[in-house]
Amino acid sequence: MKNTLTSPAAKAGHESVRRHNLSLVLRTVRDEGEVTRARVASLVGLTRAAVSSLVEELLALDCLSESGKTSSGSAGRPGTVLKLSRTGPAGLGVEINIDYVSVCAVDLTGTDRVRVTEHTDHRDVPPAEVLAHAARLTNRVIASTREQELRVVGVELALPGLVSGGVVRQAPNLGWSRVAAEGIFGQALSTLRPAGRALAVGSDNEANLAALAELWFGGLGGVRTFLYLTGEIGVGGALVVNGEMLRGAHGFAGEIGHVVVDPQGPLCRCGAHGCLEQYAGRAALLRSAGIDPDTGVRGIAELEQRAAAGQERAVSALREAGDRMGVVLAGAVNLFDPEAVVLGGIYRSLMPWLEDSADAQLTARVVSGRWHENGSRLRASSVSGDAARGAAARVVHEVLENPAAYALR
Secondary structure (H helix, E strand, O other), rough: OOOOOOOOHHHHHHHHHHHHHHHHHHHHHHHHHEEEEEHHHHHOOHHHHHHHHHHHHHHHHHOOOOOOOOEEOOOOOOOOEEEEEEEEEEEEEEEOOOOEEEEEEEEOOOEEEEEEEOOOOOOOOHHHHHHHHHHHHHHHHHHHHHHHHHHEEEEEEEEEEEEEEEEEEEEEEEEEEEHHHHHHHHHHHHHHHOOOOOOEEEEEEEHHHHHHHHHHHHOOOOOEEEEEEEEEOOOEEEEOOEEEEEEOOOOOOOOHHHHHHOOOOOEOOOOOEEEEEHHHHHHHHHHHHHOOOHHHHHHHHHHHHHHHHHOOOHHHHHHHHHHHHHHHHHHHHHHHHEEEEEEHHHHHHHHHHHHHHHHHHHHHHHOOOOOOOOOOOOOOOOOOOOHHHHHHHHHHHHHOOOHHOOOOO
């Protein structure tokens, strides 16, 4: 007698193929912006019936919306237009930095829908207290997303320092060491939402996530291999190769702020002397310009105003910082050979005064002699390249890769 039962292997194979095809259709709609079912079928190489079935499932999961009529450009009935849904699954990013917490929710299109930032000094504050504060802010944002018919399906933490396996191994400027950030934050958030479903929580270094935001939303055009340098109180970096983050053997690649410029230089909080952070970090810049380093973001605004007015001490401080940055960046370019170097964080607005001295060092030190061959490779980040948005977008990218799992979670 013939066995008509489906084997577990066959079932798993069928489910795997359908999961792949759901993602394929969803990502195709994302790439096209607005598209008919017939056009999707022609692009992905599936039958119209198969695409129609997948689209119906994605509509039910609230990943797609369908409306209006459009001509297909060929004989037959006009088709309805598919777009990514502006409701339904959403990602949430939480950036915890030395003196602020920023929480951002994005929909499947990658659009910011809710953003809340609170400024508070986290230095010498117990990690559990900082993470509990971030959880309270996150809970407020989740409530705001529900008002917009969005459903947060995951949270990603953007953290300063060395982050691996959900643990902040070392964050010198925060004074954190071996802090299980994911677990502490997740527990604090669950306590605030006793009736809500548990949310998946991930984490990464904040510079990595800012670099991903620049890759996905910034003005890089076709650039897929770049070095990202971000300045806040500390100096962070990230390396992106062919659109993928280069993490290193332990996930700690990119810590360019602790590359030593001068071994006899000032002591850094990491324990070394003369790190780039001691010359180009926020406190160092403000101090060199004669501005109280404790004024934080207000101090950077004042520095920018002084530099724009041509005040010599401010201009000189930025020129010297750019010079030190250029030395370190040239070494990284020689080692890594990126298409571009992108300056983010506080450096984006200070770029006009950092650029010339940094670029001079890069021109002199990049051994290939090709630094300017394809135009300026040193550029400011876009306004879209921030860590909270990159963190939220990472959740969205995971939804796009496996919509059924995230929509039903």
